[in-house]
Amino acid sequence: MSTHPSAVPVRAMLVLGTRPEAIKLAPVARAMTTGTQFEPIVVTTGQHREMLHQMLGLLGVDVRVALDVMRSRQQLSELTARLVGELGEVMRQQRPDLVVVQGDTTTALTGALAAFYEKIPVAHVEAGLRTGVLDNPFPEELNRCLIGRIARWHFAPTRRAARHLTDEGVPAEQVFTTGNTVIDNLLWVLAEGSGTSAFRSGAKRILVTLHRRENQGERMRGMGRALGRLAERGDVEIVLPLHKSPAVRESLLPELEGRAGISLIEPLDYLDFAATLAECDLVLTDSGGIQEEAPSLSKPALVLRTTTERPEAVEAGAARLIGTDPDVIVGAATTLLDDPAEYRRMARAGNPFGDGQAATRVLAQLAEDFAADVPVTVAAPRPYSTA
Numbered sequence: 001m002s003t004h005p006s007a008v009p010v011r012a013m014l015v016l017g018t019r020p021e022a023i024k025l026a027p028v029a030r031a032m033t034t035g036t037q038f039e040p041i042v043v044t045t046g047q048h049r050e051m052l053h054q055m056l057g058l059l060g061v062d063v064r065v066a067l068d069v070m071r072s073r074q075q076l077s078e079l080t081a082r083l084v085g086e087l088g089e090v091m092r093q094q095r096p097d098l099v100v101v102q103g104d105t106t107t108a109l110t111g112a113l114a115a116f117y118e119k120i121p122v123a124h125v126e127a128g129l130r131t132g133v134l135d136n137p138f139p140e141e142l143n144r145c146l147i148g149r150i151a152r153w154h155f156a157p158t159r160r161a162a163r164h165l166t167d168e169g170v171p172a173e174q175v176f177t178t179g180n181t182v183i184d185n186l187l188w189v190l191a192e193g194s195g196t197s198a199f200r201s202g203a204k205r206i207l208v209t210l211h212r213r214e215n216q217g218e219r220m221r222g223m224g225r226a227l228g229r230l231a232e233r234g235d236v237e238i239v240l241p242l243h244k245s246p247a248v249r250e251s252l253l254p255e256l257e258g259r260a261g262i263s264l265i266e267p268l269d270y271l272d273f274a275a276t277l278a279e280c281d282l283v284l285t286d287s288g289g290i291q292e293e294a295p296s297l298s299k300p301a302l303v304l305r306t307t308t309e310r311p312e313a314v315e316a317g318a319a320r321l322i323g324t325d326p327d328v329i330v331g332a333a334t335t336l337l338d339d340p341a342e343y344r345r346m347a348r349a350g351n352p353f354g355d356g357q358a359a360t361r362v363l364a365q366l367a368e369d370f371a372a373d374v375p376v377t378v379a380a381p382r383p384y385s386t387a
Helices: 019-033 049-053 076-094 106-117 140-150 159-167 181-192 218-231 246-256 270-279 289-296 311-316 326-338 340-347 358-371
Strands: 010-016 038-044 098-102 122-125 153-156 175-177 204-209 236-241 262-265 282-285 301-303 319-321
Touching: 010 019, 010 076, 010 106, 010 358, 019 038, 019 098, 019 122, 019 181, 019 270, 019 289, 019 358, 038 076, 038 358, 076 106, 098 106, 106 122, 106 140, 122 140, 122 358, 153 159, 153 358, 159 175, 175 358, 181 270, 181 289, 181 358, 204 270, 218 236, 218 246, 218 262, 218 326, 246 262, 270 289, 282 289, 282 326, 289 301, 289 311, 289 319, 301 326, 311 319, 326 340
Parallel strands: 010 038, 010 098, 098 122, 122 153, 153 175, 204 236, 204 282, 236 262, 282 301, 301 319
Antiparallel strands: none
C-alpha cells in the first residue's frame, strides 16, 4: 500500500533520454510544476544528448540530473547495462515515490527496470503500442512489451492501445486511455509561435525524417535514391533533418548530398521542427511520433516502414503504410503531389490521437491514486490463455 502523506508532494522522477521522450514528457513535467501535488525530478540519460540539450529549455523543462551514457558505436547490451546501473544509483539518491517513463526507447526500458529493482512503482506514458512483430521495430517492440509487464499505470494514447494491454493480461483498472501527450506539446509549441520553418521556396514542400535501425544500410540508401527521383521533378522542395546517427548519415549522404531541390540540414530544435511541419505539404517518415503529429495539422503522411504501431492513422486515412521499396515511395508521393482529390481525402481525415489534454488526464489519475492511498505495486496479470 502507498503510505505517502497527502500534504507532501509526490516525488515523481521523469526519466528521458531521447528527443521524442523529451517532447512527449514535457507536457507532463510542465503540468507538475503548476500545482503542489507533485515534485518533478527530471533525469536525462543522454541517449540523444545533443538533441536534448538544444530543446529542453525551450520546452520549459528543468533537468535535475544529467547522465552521460553514450559511447561511440556502443552495442545495445552495453548501453542497457550502463543505464540500469546508473539509473538505479540515481533512484537510490533521489528516493522518488514514482518513476515515469515514456514510449519504447532503451532509456524507457531501463528506467522501468531500474525502478522495479528499487521497488518504485512505474507509470508508462504512451503504453500499449504494438506491431505484433517482436523485432520490428527493433528493439522498440520488445521494449514496450517488457515495460508493459513492469508498469503499475499504463497511460494508453488510444482505445486500441488500451485493448492491447488488457488482451495481454494487464488488469483493466491499471489501464487509462488519455490521448497522446505529443499533441499537447505540438499545440503548446505552435501557440508559442516562436519557431522558424526550414522551407525556403514556394514549391511543393516535402518534410522527410529517416532514422530507424531496421532501415539503415541498403534499404535507407534506396530511400535516398527515391528522394532524388522526386527532386528531379523540379517542382518540389525536400527538407530532410539528418539524424545524428553515423549509420543514417553514411546511408543518406552519398545519395543526396549536393542534389538540387533537397536540403540536408542538421536536426531542428522542436520549435523550428513544428513550424516546418506546419508549413509542409507532405510528410515521408519512418519515425513514430510524426505519424501522430502530422494528422493534427492535416498533413498527409507516407510511412516508410513495413509495420506500424500506430495503425489508427492508417485506418483513419491520414497516413499510408507503404514500405521501403523506392518505386512504391516515388509512386505514392507522386500521386499525392499530382492528384488534388486524393490529397484532400488524406488531409481531411482527422486526428485519432488526442485533443491536447493527455497530460492533464495522466496527472489527475496519479494524484487520485496517491491521495486515495491505493495499492501502487504491480498487480499480477491473468495467466496467458492456452485456448
